[in-house]
Amino acid sequence: MLNDFVIRFANVNGTGSASANTMFAKSVFRMGIPVSPKNIFPSNIQGLPTWYEVRVSEKGYLGRREGIDIMVSVNPQSMVKDIANVKPGGYFMYDSSKDFHRDLTRDDITYLPIPMMQMCMDKFPDPRQRQLLKNMVYVGALAALLEIEVPVLQQIIVEQFKGKERLVTANYEAMQMGIDYAKAHFQCPLPGLRLERRDKVGDWILMDGNSACGLGAVYAGATVLSWYPITPSTSLADAFGKYAKKLRIDPETGKNNFAIVQAEDELAAIGMVIGANWNGARSFTATSGPGVSLMSEFLGLAYFAEIPTVLIDVQRGGPSTGMPTRTQQSDLISAAYASHGDTKHVLLFPSTPAECFEHTTIAFDLAEQLQTPILVMTDLDLGMNDNMSPPLKWDDKKAYARGKVLDAAALEKLERFGRYLDVDGDGITYRTIPGTHPTKGSFFTRGTSRDEYAAYTEEGPAYVRNMDRLVRKWETAKQYVPGPEFYQQEKKSQFGMLFFGTTTYAAVEAKDMLDAEGVTLDAIRIKSFPFNNAVKEFIDAHERIFVIEQNRDAQLKTLLVNELDIDPNQLVSVLNYDGFPITADVIKQKIFKNLVGRLNSPYVAAKVTPSDSQVGE
Amino acid sequence: MTFVRPTFRHPDSPVNKLGYTRKFYEGALSTLCAGCGHDSVSGAIIQACFEMAVEPHKVAKLSGIGCSSKTPTYFLSNSHGFNSVHGRMPSVATGAYLANRDLMYIGVSGDGDSASIGMGQFVHAIRRNLNVTYIIMNNGCYGLTKGQDSATADFGSIGKAGSANMFHAIDMCGLALELGATFVARSFSGDKHQLIPLIKAAMSHPGFALIDVVSPCVTFNNNTGSTKSYDYTREHVEATAAVDFVPIMREITTEYNEGDSIEVVLHDGSSIHLNKLSNDWNPRDRHSAVNRLYQAKAAGDILTGLLYIDTESKDLHQLLNTTQQPLNQVPQEKLCPGSGVLENINASMR
Numbered sequence: 032m033l034n035d036f037v038i039r040f041a042n043v044n045g046t047g048s049a050s051a052n053t054m055f056a057k058s059v060f061r062m063g064i065p066v067s068p069k070n071i072f073p074s075n076i077q078g079l080p081t082w083y084e085v086r087v088s089e090k091g092y093l094g095r096r097e098g099i100d101i102m103v104s105v106n107p108q109s110m111v112k113d114i115a116n117v118k119p120g121g122y123f124m125y126d127s128s129k130d131f132h133r134d135l136t137r138d139d140i141t142y143l144p145i146p147m148m149q150m151c152m153d154k155f156p157d158p159r160q161r162q163l164l165k166n167m168v169y170v171g172a173l174a175a176l177l178e179i180e181v182p183v184l185q186q187i188i189v190e191q192f193k194g195k196e197r198l199v200t201a202n203y204e205a206m207q208m209g210i211d212y213a214k215a216h217f218q219c220p221l222p223g224l225r226l227e228r229r230d231k232v233g234d235w236i237l238m239d240g241n242s243a244c245g246l247g248a249v250y251a252g253a254t255v256l257s258w259y260p261i262t263p264s265t266s267l268a269d270a271f272g273k274y275a276k277k278l279r280i281d282p283e284t285g286k287n288n289f290a291i292v293q294a295e296d297e298l299a300a301i302g303m304v305i306g307a308n309w310n311g312a313r314s315f316t317a318t319s320g321p322g323v324s325l326m327s328e329f330l331g332l333a334y335f336a337e338i339p340t341v342l343i344d345v346q347r348g349g350p351s352t353g354m355p356t357r358t359q360q361s362d363l364i365s366a367a368y369a370s371h372g373d374t375k376h377v378l379l380f381p382s383t384p385a386e387c388f389e390h391t392t393i394a395f396d397l398a399e400q401l402q403t404p405i406l407v408m409t410d411l412d413l414g415m416n417d418n419m420s421p422p423l424k425w426d427d428k429k430a431y432a433r434g435k436v437l438d439a440a441a442l443e444k445l446e447r448f449g450r451y452l453d454v455d456g457d458g459i460t461y462r463t464i465p466g467t468h469p470t471k472g473s474f475f476t477r478g479t480s481r482d483e484y485a486a487y488t489e490e491g492p493a494y495v496r497n498m499d500r501l502v503r504k505w506e507t508a509k510q511y512v513p514g515p516e517f518y519q520q521e522k523k524s525q526f527g528m529l530f531f532g533t534t535t536y537a538a539v540e541a542k543d544m545l546d547a548e549g550v551t552l553d554a555i556r557i558k559s560f561p562f563n564n565a566v567k568e569f570i571d572a573h574e575r576i577f578v579i580e581q582n583r584d585a586q587l588k589t590l591l592v593n594e595l596d597i598d599p600n601q602l603v604s605v606l607n608y609d610g611f612p613i614t615a616d617v618i619k620q621k622i623f624k625n626l627v628g629r630l631n632s633p634y635v636a637a638k639v640t641p642s643d644s645q646v647g648e
Numbered sequence: 649m650t651f652v653r654p655t656f657r658h659p660d661s662p663v664n665k666l667g668y669t670r671k672f673y674e675g676a677l678s679t680l681c682a683g684c685g686h687d688s689v690s691g692a693i694i695q696a697c698f699e700m701a702v703e704p705h706k707v708a709k710l711s712g713i714g715c716s717s718k719t720p721t722y723f724l725s726n727s728h729g730f731n732s733v734h735g736r737m738p739s740v741a742t743g744a745y746l747a748n749r750d751l752m753y754i755g756v757s758g759d760g761d762s763a764s765i766g767m768g769q770f771v772h773a774i775r776r777n778l779n780v781t782y783i784i785m786n787n788g789c790y791g792l793t794k795g796q797d798s799a800t801a802d803f804g805s806i807g808k809a810g811s812a813n814m815f816h817a818i819d820m821c822g823l824a825l826e827l828g829a830t831f832v833a834r835s836f837s838g839d840k841h842q843l844i845p846l847i848k849a850a851m852s853h854p855g856f857a858l859i860d861v862v863s864p865c866v867t868f869n870n871n872t873g874s875t876k877s878y879d880y881t882r883e884h885v886e887a888t889a890a891v892d893f894v895p896i897m898r899e900i901t902t903e904y905n906e907g908d909s910i911e912v913v914l915h916d917g918s919s920i921h922l923n924k925l926s927n928d929w930n931p932r933d934r935h936s937a938v939n940r941l942y943q944a945k946a947a948g949d950i951l952t953g954l955l956y957i958d959t960e961s962k963d964l965h966q967l968l969n970t971t972q973q974p975l976n977q978v979p980q981e982k983l984c985p986g987s988g989v990l991e992n993i994n995a996s997m998r
Contacts, residue, residue, distance in 0.1 A: 061998070236997035246993065252983040254975040255746045257739075278985040286971040288978050290746045295772040299739040302732070302769070306743025309730060310708070310751075311976035314743060332733055422994040425987045431980055464976065465708045465728035465744075466751050473705060475721060475729040487721075 032224050034064050034089035036100035038173075041113045042166075043106045045077030050191065051166030052083040055173060056417065058183045059087055060237050063229040067093040067536070069416045069612065074262065074355045080109040089229060093419055094537030095612040100224060103169050105147065110135065122221060124169060124176075128152075143217055145172055150208050155201065164205035171209020175219045177226050181210070236384070236422050240413035241317075243384035243423065244343050245270025247391030248315055249278055252431050253341070255314035256291045257303035259322065262355045263411040264345035267317040268293075297325035301342065305329060308339040309476060311436070311464035313395050315341035320349045320362045323369060323406075330404050331370025332478045334501075337451075337460070339398035339434070343391065343407040345414040348610045357610025358411035360532055361582035366406045367560055367590055373498065377508055378560040379407045380531040384420040387413065390558075392425075393513065399434035401508050402462060410581075412533045412612045435461045442471040450474045450485040451497060458504030505561060512559035515566055518542065524551045526626065527573040529602075531557040531587065533612060534579050540615035541622065550626060552577070560590060567595045570602075577622050579605040581613050664701040673698045675722040685837035685863030685878075686716055686785045690723045692840050693754065693783075696847040697724060702752065708744055709754045712737040712766055715792050716758030716785035716863070724754075735766025738773035741780050742964070748974040749965045752851060753780040759800040760790045763818045767799075770820075774827045774856050779963040781850040782858050784820055785837070787865035788876035795868030806873025819945065820860045821955055825938050830961035831857035832937065833954045836881055837864065845893035845920070846954060852893075852914045855961035862950060886944055888929055888953035892921040912957055920954065931957050 040055075042048035049070075056068040064087060071082040086096050098118040104110055104125040117123050119139040125131070127144030136142070147168040151161040174184055184206060192198040213219055244267050248256070258268040268291070275289045294300035300316045307314035318326065323344055333340040346362045348354030366378055377397060381390040387409060394405040435455075442448060442463065448471060451460050463472035474485040482493045518539070530538040535556055542554055555569045570576055570591070578588045585604040592599050605621045607613035661669040673694045678687050697704070704726035711717035713734035720729045732740045741755045762770045762784050773780070788801040797805075800820065801813045824832045831853040835843045843861065850857035862881050864870050870877045875884075889910070912920045912931060929940040937956035944951035971978065 234994075234998075236994050238997045250984050250990070252980055254978060254983065255743060257743065257746075278989065279983070281971055281982075284971065285969075287969050288971050288975070288982055290965070290968050290970050290975060292742065292746065292776070292968075294739070295768055298736060299742075299769055299772065302736045302739025303743035303746065305732075306710075306730070306740035306745075307747040307975075308743070309740070310744040310747035312747030312974075314747065328733055329736065423990055425984075425990045427987050463728075466706055466748065469703065469705045470726055473726050473728050475731060477731040478733060479731070 038101045040083040040103045044081040047163040065091040092540040167205035168209040171206035172213040175210045175213035238384040240387040241267035242270040243387035247388040249274045251392040251395035253313045255307040257300045264317040297322040301326040301329040317343040327369040337402040340404035346410040354610045363586035382535040388423045396432040439468045442468045449483045452483040457507045516556040518554035525574040527576045528554040530579040537615045541618035583608045670698045675725045678722045683866040688837040692843040711756040712761040714758040738769035747976045755782045759786045759798040763799040777855040785863040789869040802875040805875040830855040830958035832956045834860045845891045848893040855963045886949040
């Protein structure tokens with residue numbers, strides 16, 4: 032298996048394994064081989080088991096894959112389970128400083144014992160350093176076993192510990208110990224499992240989605256961030272702060288061209304965002320499912336009073352506290368219809384860090400153009416893992432789209448200002464920012480019903496006019512939001528796959544797997560809600576659509592049925608909700624099973640035999 | 649409610665230094681009950697803004713939900729207003745203030761809005777020293793839902809239905825002092841001579857300025873036995889001092905007996921003259937304010953006036969080191985780092 036395997040590192044949370052593991056992933060990436068690292072971590076600061084899984088795929092498949100080819104175990108706590116998880120024929124590298132119980136042996140895997148801790152205790156005097164450098168020993172051993180180019184690793188070490196020469200030297204030494212030990216004790220490279228330089232990553236980058244969103248907010252001109260700490264969105268707020276400190280401090284005065292407030296709770300966080308946007312500053316918050324629940328009342332206000340609002344929801348496993356450190360796409364319905372009464376919100380679904388950046392910048396434009404909340408729906412998998420992605424792009428000619436805002440000159444010319452008057456017929460009305468004009472343009476923003484001139488009313492017809500205008504605006508939004516991506520030029524199958532966000536990685540791989548077995552499917556990736564007309568056309572053009580998503584209740588399917596008036600029987604759900612990113616295998620098997628009864632279809636090639644349908648559920 | 653407001657104004661109505669009459673600062677007709685204390689507070693806000701010659705469009709008025717929160721409609725119709733969500737005005741005001749530090753912010757809330765559902769936001773706005781004039785129209789009951797006790801209703805106070813409140817009251821001024829508020833005052837809606845200068849001083853204060861105004865509910869909490877009725881309040885008011893607010897560059901007209909008078913110079917150069925009525929109290933000493941408040945409470949008195957002021961107050965923007973230019977006016981070229989910087993960031997991710 033050249034350039035195609037899965038390696039998992041089993042560590043103890045809080046022992047500095049993350050930096051060594053990242054070095055491993057980055058070295059593969061820098062050898063031009065596509066790589067997809069994923070943190071599998073507990074809701075814990077120190078002590079519990081944590082894993083880091085890296086899929087290496089020359090073909091560029093970045094979704095998770097079941098089956099571990101090589102396990103690196105430095106955590107006795109999880110060892111029994113870790114051994115069981117290795118694929119037959121796979122390898123199990125472990126810290127052999129302590130005795131290994133006979134019961135833990137398996138005949139069908141190869142053991143690679145390395146006394147990592149003992150080697151570090153003999154070599155390094157400082158106890159904390161021993162613990163950290165132990166991780167570099169296994170990185171070194173892997174370099175020898177898998178043929179990682181040593182200069183690449185050395186360069187990464189130099190970059191990581193820039194300015195701390197002592198650490199560079201120590202890490203070099205630890206790595207070299209690993210290399211030497213592996214060469215002396217094992218067959219290097221491992222039979223059938225190694226790396227070889229390729230040129231398959233081009234100008235792509237390795238970045239986490241939360242950083243990309245935070246940076247996107249800086250580029251989009253966000254000046255106010257209000258947030259409340261919650262996994263997995265905290266690092267998004269941190270990233271905005273980090274980039275703002277680098278890029279947004281006025282060089283002359285040393286003052287901040289931004290303000291960040293850690294709020295007392297999610298209610299206050301979204302309240303501040305709404306207050307700032309109402310007052311004409313681009314403002315946003317980042318949260319996860321429980322935060323969206325708490326923010327719902329305010330989202331209803333922003334919808335009804337028509338105040339631009341940007342919220343980035345890094346989804347995790349729900350409901351309630353759920354699985355705070357696992358991934359899901361299970362906030363779709365609670366986000367789409369957040370708050371009581373008739374409400375609908377615009378959602379964006381990025382699937383790569385480049386799109387996290389792009390969609391965040393688009394969200395600020397859309398929020399002001401549509402004067403409504405925009406929710407960017409990412410998830411833990413995208414937000415907290417380093418994902419391979421096309422580079423981030425920014426067009427210097429692009430001016431922020433501030434929407435329909437009247438300035439003093441425009442107000443001067445106006446006979447009478449009507450905040451909720453649909454002048455253009457697109458459902459989007461003109462707003463004013465406080466402080467603009469001494470006598471014109473002031474109005475009262477309220478969550479109560481009001482007429483076209485923002486005056487309180489409980490008159491039925493005025494209320495209905497307003498609610499119907501909001502539907503008109505919703506229709507307008509379909510032209511503004513990003514359209515879907517298609518994976519074929521023209522229709523090739525009567526069956527289609529529909530997916531979004533992080534499901535994309537596995538879905539695209541499953542599509543290729545099915546294709547190789549003669550089952551051709553068309554595919555569409557949704558990037559936004561409301562759904563553009565192109566989505567409806569795609570569904571209508573296919574007899575059956577497989578809707579792939581990572582939640583129990585088929586939430587995207589529900590939205591499609593509800594909003595596009597589609598026959599539910601036309602949509603077949605492919606679901607995964609165990610908290611781990613969905614795999615191509617799962618998708619392939621579920622679609623295959625569903626299609627077995629239709630093998631006579633001209634779209635399914637003859638080489639599919641009934642026995643293939645025996646693959647599991 | 650008052651149904652008719654005369655539109656006639658005397659042609660020689662006095663104008664302020666901006667050339668505006670008092671009428672320019674008024675709002676829509678109030679829909680509150682006739683005699684509601686809140687309308688007097690609205691009137692005091694109008695008078696204070698008129699006398700201070702505030703540009704109305706440079707004021708933002710924000711509120712939560714409840715009778716008190718309706719009042720921003722009834723003053724300053726040339727100002728933008730925001731009637732937000734129950735108990736959440738402090739966060740909306742915080743966001744608004746972060747966006748534009750140059751406007752003046754008046755937050756209006758009630759005892760239900762601030763002492764119950766919005767307690768969390770109230771205390772944190774104080775901790776952040778948000779630059780807002782925060783007026784609580786405090787009547788000890790939920791007027792808009794027909795008179796339930798609120799969290800500021802005094803223990804033993806008799807409600808309209810005749811039952812005594814069995815829970816202890818939250819003292820919003822005491823709480824604010826405890827939390828480090830930089831301007832704490834209490835007043836009575838029926839005492840405009842005290843309330844108007846307090847509002848002016850609060851508007852000049854760079855930080856969180858709380859005025860807890862006892863503002864009786866004529867419909868649901870003005871009965872015998874209520875400790876927030878007009879009668880009870882008039883009988884039990886104890887003022888810390890006679891208050892006079894002196895804007896910058898204006899001559900001092902009020903005279904005080906020597907020794908009794910304190911002058912507090914505010915951040916913007918204006919000053920407050922306090923004619924002390926109590927010897928063991930110093931408005932610049934938080935401890936004496938806390939003590940004085942508790943003594944009054946023990947005696948069953950309602951202590952009014954400016955209780956405490958920190959003239960060294962640093963507001964939220966100062967604490968956050970924000971640029972002097974309002975954030976909502978910083979141009980794109982200062983906000984967006986551009987494609988060159990992005991290319992370097994991309995390179996660092998390879």
